[in-house]
Amino acid sequence: MTRENRIDCDVLVVGGGPAGLSAARELRARGVARVLVVERETQAGGVPRHCHHTGFGLRDLHRAFTGPRYADELVGRAIDSGVQILTGTTITSLEKDGEARATNASGLHVVNSRAVLLASGARERPRSARLVAGDRPPGVFTTGQLQQWVYVHALPVGSCALVVGAEHVSFSAMLTLRHAHVKTLALVTDLEAQQSVAPFALAARRFFGVPVWTRTRLVAINGRERVREVVLEDVTTGIRRVEPVDVVVFTGDWIPENELARRAGVDIDPGTLGPASDIGGRTNVVSIYATGNLLHPVETADVATLRSREVARVLANDLEVGLPSSTVKPITVEVEPPLSWVWPNRFDPSSPARRVALRTKTFSQSRLLVARQEGREFSRVRLGRVVPNRSLGVDGAFLAAAQPDRGPVWLSLG
């Protein structure tokens, strides 16, 4: 029979990416004695460890770091603050009472804590889930897989690639391909415009000769031994054409790593697909909190770290006064299309979030955000330009008039 080792701590942080590391450091700064970060990879640091371009840390560390330097910085700061980091270890199950099971090279461990903070991040939807017709040859990646392939294993990728998607991460994939000496034929999006910031698209075209083909959809990948060509469709005319490439990179379309949360009985928000939570990362399970891209797929790393510090402050306070700290039943917030998600998606009406992040599926300009309960409108705010796959921050004061006894708040565009 396998013997299980026992580990005790005050807070178990699942995931050693930017969110988990920053929250852990903040918990230590707030006097939480035993903070344990468990990370399944052999090094902590999360996604930035595999992103060798610069642009990390602008809002939290006020400098531009490459991904690996940024990851090192966060790991160093966490360790200096007294956080214990256990790498090469996966949390494989989590109970409602917070008891977790971990596995690593030295065996099985039962981790007991006063609270668990889930910071397991998000991943891109793989090709198999994207309903693209054709063959299943080698040469098809997500951005995450491509980065591991190129930066971690230094394996050859191919010679000419199509990038599916035109948001921030799609331009990052283009840079990774360039690093691997692969030509990017184009970025394709079925929307009417790219969804990153204008300078990225301009730089891609001017300096690297990479266009963004808008209103264009990938319908099939052909090739047996290797990707040989892709079939693209103009979504306006329906006209199809074939382009020869030997690499396809699927970017964006994120799914939070919500498996542990779901199994522990945490409510999953239908929009974000991450745990439904308030601004403090509190879920419906008293001892389970969540943070980072698990909650809102995906934001930049600095946004994830700044929000994580806020979650850690709430958690440290809850631990001090005793869980659960709030006796007020939270109100849930849900969205109607074309809105795709809102976070926080639970809130305590006596202290709504100062800022609410929203996403939509379509471009729009100067629309009204309307808040309703039981079909009755109680608040409206005018929005600026809304771009799909990018968050829009809205002052949370518009939720203050919501009534605790009137069920969920529904947000829609008027």
Ligand SMILES: Cc1cc2nc3c(=O)[nH]c(=O)nc-3n(C[C@H](O)[C@H](O)[C@H](O)COP(=O)(O)OP(=O)(O)OC[C@H]3O[C@@H](n4cnc5c(N)ncnc54)[C@H](O)[C@@H]3O)c2cc1C
């Ligand atoms: C290609 C790409 C380019 C990007 N470029 C930029 C950029 O230029 N600038 C920027 O600011 N942001 C960028 N980002 C976004 C940034 O990487 C994320 O916002 C940030 O990593 C989110 O941090 P996180 O801790 O929530 O998640 P992650 O970084 O995903 O960390 C989660 C960690 O949890 C671990 N984990 C998951 N499940 C378990 C488990 N069961 N047990 C143990 N460990 C587990 C994972 O191994 C992982 O290390 C980019 C992202 C991608 C994918």
